[in-house]
Amino acid sequence: MILLSKKKKSREEFDYAALVRNRKLPLLTLDSRWHKIYENKKKDARIKRLEEDLNNKIKQQGKVNSDLKELGKLKKKLMSEIVNNMEQSTDTKHEIMRQKKLGKSKQFIEEINSKVENYENQKLELPSEIRRANEALMIATAEQCYEQLLINEQKIKELTEWIEKTRTELKNRVILKQEMEEHNENMYSYLHDMLGPEFMQVFDERHRN
Numbered sequence: 139m140i141l142l143s144k145k146k147k148s149r150e151e152f153d154y155a156a157l158v159r160n161r162k163l164p165l166l167t168l169d170s171r172w173h174k175i176y177e178n179k180k181k182d183a184r185i186k187r188l189e190e191d192l193n194n195k196i197k198q199q200g201k202v203n204s205d206l207k208e209l210g211k212l213k214k215k216l217m218s219e220i221v222n223n224m225e226q227s228t229d230t231k232h233e234i235m236r237q238k239k240l241g242k243s244k245q246f247i248e249e250i251n252s253k254v255e256n257y258e259n260q261k262l263e264l265p266s267e268i269r270r271a272n273e274a275l276m277i278a279t280a281e282q283c284y285e286q287l288l289i290n291e292q293k294i295k296e297l298t299e300w301i302e303k304t305r306t307e308l309k310n311r312v313i314l315k316q317e318m319e320e321h322n323e324n325m326y327s328y329l330h331d332m333l334g335p336e337f338m339q340v341f342d343e344r345h346r347n
Contacts, residue, residue, distance in 0.1 A: 154277045166275050167193050176284065182282060188275040195271050202257050210256070213250045216243045219240045265329070 166172040167189055198257065220243050330338050 154281075155273060158273045158276050158280075161273075163272055163273055163276055165192070165196065166279065167196070172279070175279070177285070184278050185282060187274070188271065188278050192268065192271040192275055195264060196270045197259070199268065202260050202264065206254065206257050206261070209250050209254050213247060213254075216247050216250070219243055221249075 163173075176185075220240060325339075329341075333341075
């Protein structure tokens with residue numbers, strides 16, 4: 139267990155983020171050990187919200203990378219079409235169509251370039267956003283786990299006391315049982331020796347029935 143400070147600080151005063159900042163943490167929502175913590179425990183509202191936020195950012199990063207690849211393919215196709223339509227036509231009608239097609243291709247490329255620039259900016263920003271979201275989830279997880287640790291420690295103490303008490307009581311009852319069995323054996327043996335088996339059979343049948 140890590141001792142944070144000898145000075146008493148409330149949750150609001152202490153900078154928990156400093157404890158996890160720049161640590162090499164796995165992405166918690168993709169970590170099997172993190173999910174194992176909550177196998178038999180409900181996540182509180184804060185954990186669920188931070189988990190969803192992190193997952194959304196991870197999904198956004200995947201979408202940005204996927205969209206950039208698709209835009210790259212589309213731009214390459216448009217550039218190829220522009221190159222293939224660079225030669226002027228002597229036919230006025232064909233030339234007008236060629237110029238119109240070139241104009242649209244160039245317009246599409248400008249739109250693609252604008253989208254690519256936007257996605258590239260997101261691509262640069264998302265890793266930091268994901269890291270911060272992951273750290274926030276780690277802090278919330280640590281706080282909830284620590285609270286549960288304290289609750290469990292108290293319950294473990296109570297169970298230990300109950301087990302010790304029960305163990306002592308069980309030991310006493312085992313001794314009492316052995317003493318009563320020995321006493322019964324002595325009494326039965328005495329009566330059997332004094333009165334004989336026939337008397338014991340009759341006595342046993344009458345009393346037990």
